[in-house]
Amino acid sequence: MTLTGKGTAISGDATDAPVAVAPPAAPRERERTAVVRERASGLWALVRRHPVFAVILTVAALLRADAMIGYTPAMYFNDSFDYLHVAMKPYPHPLRPDGYSFLLLVLKPFHSFALVVFVQHLMGLAMGVMIYALLRRRFRLPKWGAALATVPVLLDAYQIELEHLILSDTQFAFLVVAAVTALLWRDKATWRLGAAVGFIIGLSWLTRSVGAPVLLGVLVYLVIRRTGWRVLVATLLACAIPVVAYMGWYKLDSGKFAITESNGIFLYSRVYKFADCHKIDNLPVEEMPLCTEPQNRLPNSQDGIWNAKSPLNRYPGTRFSPEQNATANDFAKRAIIAQPGDYLGVVAHDFFRVFQWRRTVFPDPATYAQYEFGNRSGTLPNWRMDSDSTAADEAIAYEHGGARTRVVEPFATVIRGYQDVFYLRGTMVGAILLVGLAGLLVMWRRLGGRALLPWVLATGLLLAPAATAEFDYRYVLPAVPLACLAAGMAFSPAVRSRVSRPRRPTRWLTRRAGGAAGS
Template sequence: MVTVAERARLETPPGDWSARLWAFLRRHRVFVAALSLAFVLRVVTMLGYGPALWFNDSFEYVSGAVNPDRPSALRPNGYSFWLLLLRPFHSFGLVAFVQHLMGLSIAVLVYALLRRRFGLPGWGATLATVPVLFDAYQIQLEHLIMSDTMFMLLVVGIVTLVLWHRKMSWRLGAVIGLLLALTALTRSIGLPILALVGAYMLIKRTGWKPVTAMLTACAIPVVAYMGWFASAHGTFSMTSSDGAILYMRTALFADCRKMELDPRKDLEIALLCITDPPSERSFSGQNYLWWARGGQRFHAFGTGSTFTPQMNQAAGTFARRAIMSQPGDYLARVALDFFRAFRWDRPRFPDYATFQQYEFSFEDKVLPAWASYKGNTDTDARKYDPSLPTAEIRGRPSVVGTQVHDPWASFMQAYQRTVRMPGIAVGVLLLIGLAGVAVRWRKLGGPVLLPWLAAFGLILAPAATAEFDYRYLLPAVPLACLAAAISLRRGFARPTAGKASAPTTARAE
């Protein structure tokens, strides 16, 4: 009898970190290759557009970082706090670079969760990260001085933490609560995420200690911020713009004749009635909120009165009256904007100027000199980053916020015309996730439920409370990918003990 000796296993010495690193990279080589290529695309973006790109909302955030003594009436200051932390470096280029790292980190979280928690193969988990890694509009969003990338990372991080741990301690609940507070302070839509996560934890019976710790850890910073806001603006809230934004949502259909307003009792509300009949109004409600134009009433009392607590309350009351009086018109408008997210093409909306701010531009960006809290928007930007160049335009020095450099910029312009995540693909991902929730109905959707509801809610909420915007769609994409990937892990058949090994089923379901 001949015995064949087994080949001796070569154990990696504990101290050989280089061997461990190479083994790790080989094990995850598909994702590492995709991540590396995505990093190169972001480097090309930084070379082509220095130091960063700008959106109309960017200047409010920069003003909050330059003048941190007063909260913004329009939106929470969480992102301004982040800019304030980076202000000692005086570099918008660094801000953009960190945001690109945030975008890559989102992909790492999705990949790690699908591999370690749900046992997907490397190629499958990598496939779920492709939209975040390679969508040109995702890369462009990361390069904007905007809160969206930070918000996206926080939401994906929260979902990852909740799904990663089958048993949750009160300490983990507190960490999740702090992240939820940061999310709410970054964008006010983060508060509904708190309700969603809390409901999910109750459904999964994580226990009262983690839920209590989460709520407490979230409430302390949020309540403290609201107290600071009250000291500056007189109302205990996070903004004084929620009513105004809802007014924008109703501006296209609100008919004061159907609302049955009493001109004497409802004078403050009646003054907000739009004079143009609904059939002759603009295709975007933003025209009735941000700019003083013919037919609209929001700016009738002067630009300084637009986002005061009094105007916010009146606008909110007007909007709620319009919704209650015309529920069919409201639901039709919400449905129109919701399904606008799932188109194959990308039509210009809400207007040409806004649409172009999501495109890689062909020319340098000269910053506007709008009035800000303690100065002008262009001077605020230069206070933050003194290296921003100036140019003589129309007889006055102007600050150049973005310089376009070819051939890098031309490459990203061509890339954006070719590589993007069409809305219909997001819709398909949501349908796959919905099917995954449905087949797990006995377990109330299982682990698919949380990312699917978060993705669905992030698309529905702007349509219901504001108006569709292309950048509002992007935070939902990694969550929709997560839900679809978990659903497809073993197909749509309901998991049973006979179809999968017990440890895997227990781990993932």
């Protein structure tokens, strides 16, 4: 018997006690190697089953990797620093919702803009994967056809550049494509699926305000598909959860239950180009400073907001205040009612500008240059974001170091040369939409079938900026994945069978033929 240090007796010799022996390292290593080999073989089998798409996806990933190395840590647009400002000091921004700033806030502990654009590039690749998976699994397209539908999303140089900018558009497009994919993945929508789709749409609404029409399009689609009231209610309630919560936060901060204070000001920029106060009846006195004679108008609609000579600057106070937004909104609505033809004219002009073959410089050289991979390293702006910091200060604080865009050769030359040649022209976008429309017309008895959802959303995303603000190149790209999906669905077996099915003779022709035979 042996006594322990605490006086407790234990029987037998200490050497007789069982000793846990760690398994040798070699079997563990063999297990890990086996797991790695199994996963690698599974991935290789997947590549062999989908060779065309695997090649496209690999090229797309390499192009994005080249952009990340050639333009580090990220690229910036004017709006980037507003999003960043909210991420550094969270508050509900009156100009645009904060959904994208929340992403920056979540990734803030890593202090890396490179990580932000890496996540956005993954979103871009994921959109291509979702399109391919839907067209193959759900709509039974051949592998090469489904892969071809992903090319405008995966290999367009301006899509890659948009993903490399600190901007909300990639996140918005990803959320909308994810919602559409979830809704089309199953034959029958359940209330749980509706709730998931509604919540995703709510997040997209908080990323860009144009998410509101997306919700409307989805609800109309659910009604047409006769999914039942439970699915509709679940979609609405789930969408309302993030949106109403955000509006409550906005009310706590500014005293108004809203998402932004900019819708009226943007609508004013839309009517700025044609509004004639001589044609507007009973215009309130407080709105008369918004009148501009034709010879004094600035060249672009957005000059009605951002230019120093904008009529909005005739009002005291801060821009995007509730008072200024309400005044601009009322003036814009009066102008549209008084001049509906002029309004439809500017909307049609901007909508069809999307489909131009040549990519012209718009709205000005400085803004257009931000959509291009440049040949010089950038500098951070020094404009003040608040009384305590500048845009450059906040970017450096977020990165914990140098945050300006640095051009690294020869990688920058590769993606810059690629952008000069391989990009989606506006006419190609129009052709993709027409292919999708042809599929809808074939399925007209079913109101276009399932392709109605992505096609209507794509067209709506192109039309909304033209109707409420002004054309911009960055507003085109989020519609492209949906347009490609609708175009791919136009070649599904269901559509092809209707095209190839011989038409039955009409009853009138049958009677006519029978009468001729009898005579």
